[in-house]
Amino acid sequence: MARPSDGRKDQELINILTANARIPLAEIAKTLGVSRATVQGRLTRLEREGAIVGYTTVLGKDDAHNTALSAIILIELEVKQQGNVIALLRKKSEIIQCYTLNGHFDLFVKIKCATSTHLDEIIDWIAEMDGVRRTTSSILLARKFER
Incomplete structure (x- = not known):
């Protein structure tokens, strides 16, 4: 079970990915004040635990494919x-x-x-x-x- 401080870091990581799922791990690490390896480990754990179940593309409002x-x-x-x-x-x-x-x-x-x-x-x-x-x-x- 994650410690409370780890839970806050996990939530910060999720918030960063929610805003931009393509952000480089090095940039996430810098924002969180942890190593790139720590970010990768957290991502792997969050995916394994089911907190993160996938990544997706959000189309812009002017996208030609957004006609549905x-x-x-x-x-x-x-x-x-x-x-x-x-x-x-x-x-x-x-x-x-x-x-x-x-x-x-x-x-x-x-x-x-x-x-x-x-x-x-x-x-x-x-x-x-x-x-x-x-x-x-x-x-x-x-x-x-x-x-």
Whole structure:
């Protein structure tokens, strides 16, 4: 188990990578005041422990490939249907995130599709799923920032 000071350094490392996952290890080491080998060791441990599970590319708002439509759907479930619904949602590659919620809705789902017609089909598929009581959807417009 990491000591509290190590936990703070781990969080600082994660914050640096969240801002820029391509930053050189030497620069991270300088920022954290540790050696490059220490940074590499922390990264390896955080990946092994599952705190860091991957690195990704975030496209700019003017990128020519950023033409997909994204939407969020809030889903209210029938009692004891969460496992079944999540299992079905997981099978659709267009569904890129799924979170459980407290409050009136049970799930938050983010969808990404190439066309509005396809997005509409996915939203309808979710709404008609056994165990789904009701949904509410919003299309995401412009990303103002992302961490």
